[in-house]
Amino acid sequence: MEPRLANTWRLTVNEKKFIETALQSDLRIDGRRPFDYRSLSIKFGREDGSAEVQLGQTHVMGFVTAQLVQPYKDRPNEGTLSIFTEFSPMADPSFEPGRPGEAAVELGRVIDRGLRESRAVDTESLCVLSGKLVWAVRVDLHILDNGGNLVDAANIAALAALMTFRRPECSLGGEDGQEVVVHPAEVREPLPLIVHHLPIAVTFAFFSNESSVVIDPTHYEEAVMGGRMTATLNANNDVCAIQKAGGEGVLQSVIMQCLRIAGQKAYDITTKIKNAVESYNTERASQKIKRHTIVSSHVSGVGVNVGKQSQYVDQKDVSDRSKLIPEKCVADQSMDLEGKTKLSEQGQTNRIEGDAKNFIGGPSSWYVSPFKICDLASDNLLLLISA
Incomplete structure (x- = not known):
């Protein structure tokens, strides 16, 4: 983006003459045709309801917020929509800080009229x-850089921000059902605004020569033009608002020609806005799915680990119990057999001798199962009872 000095909006006589002469030949200083728009770029921020529009060198940012208020008495069932503009000296040296000037007030009124009078929202x-x-x-609407035609760029920024804005969902509760509960985004999904159509502002610039009419004037062309007209239309060629901001008079035939051209441009810009919003919603949904997938995978992984750990603990407890139960059984039974050791030793000797006779051969094993000890102890009890 080329830099502009503080006095560039005050063109010299030669520069004005050069621009007017080029327009008579259907040429513009940036190489466009009289009814060609500059390149349009629409970007969205991380938060819902923020949009950044760049139309050539013009850079505008729009941000939408909402709050609960009391309605007007004459319209108790309707919300409100208001437009506020901010002109920063960073955007143009001719802008002064402080209270909004005439240009800022006019810009806000033109956009507000196109949105509210057409009942787009x-x-x-x-x-x-x-x-x-x-x-x-x-x-x-924040003007970041003034490259000309602020009305069209700010209008597109406002529409893009409104299309991506989502307000919190509300419900009524309480004992009398008159208590309003505002649900956060983590509890319930926010709701988008209902936008019936998109009123697109298209600005035309008129010069001293009645035949010289251009669309989307630049910063330099605005310094030379003799008049300007902004027509707000939607994709169906419905005229929402028209503003003729002073200057030279315009013939009716020229106005009708401008409206026909504005209808075509409104359809093209509407398509670009909808495509940008659709891609933004798709990306937003994919990020939400990824976030839920990551959280669910973490939760399932923890569950598997806990399950394995509990299974391991259960097996360990079973093995410990299998070791403790026979020892307890042997201890109790040995206490009962203290007075009759001779008979138990004799029975044990006879049993071992019988097992030795049946021994055929093979690898020796010194491991004695604890359950085997319980069996031997139970056999000794039977021998004592039979004796």
Whole structure:
């Protein structure tokens, strides 16, 4: 982006003459045709309801917020929509800090008229409790760089931000059912705004020569033009608003020609906005799915580890019990056999001799199962009882 000095908006006589002469030959200083738009770029931020639009050298950022307020008495079932603009000296040296000037007020009114008068946003859906609480939607437009035609760029930024904004879901509760509960995004999915259509602002610049009409004027062309007209239309060629900001008079035939061209441009810009919003929603949904997948995998992994650990502990407990039970059994039975050791030793000797006779051969094993000890002890008890 080429730098601009503080006095570049004050063009010299030769520069003005050069621009006017080029327009008479259907040429513009940036190489475009009279009815060609500059390159349009739409980007979205991390949060819902933020959009950044770049139209040539013009750079505008839009941000949408909402809060619960009391409705107007004459419209108790409708929410509100308001537009606020901020002109920073960083965008253009001619902008002064402090209170908004005439240009900022005019920009906000043109965009506000196109959105509210056409009822593009369904304000009745913003009602939470009739006569008590409604959503007040606020659109803040920040001018980051003034390269000309701020109205069109700011209008696109406002529409893109409104299309991606999501408000928290509300429900009524309490004993009387009049208590409003605002659910956070972690509990319930936020709800998008209901936008019926997209009113697109298309600006035309008129010069001293009545036949010289261009669309999307640049910063230099605005310094030379004699008049300007902004037509707001949707993709269906419905005229939402028209503003003729002073200057030279324009013939009716020229205005009708501008409206036909504006209808075509509105359709093209609407398609670009919808495609950008659709790609943003797709990416947002994919990120949400990835986040849930990662969380669920962590939870399932912990469950598997815990299951294995519990299984290991259970097996260990069983093995310990299998070792402890025979020892306890032998100890109890040995206490009962203290007074009759002779008979038990004799029976044990006879049993060992019988096993020795049946021994054929093979590898010796000195391991004696604890269950074998219990069997021997039980046999000794039977011998004592029979004796």
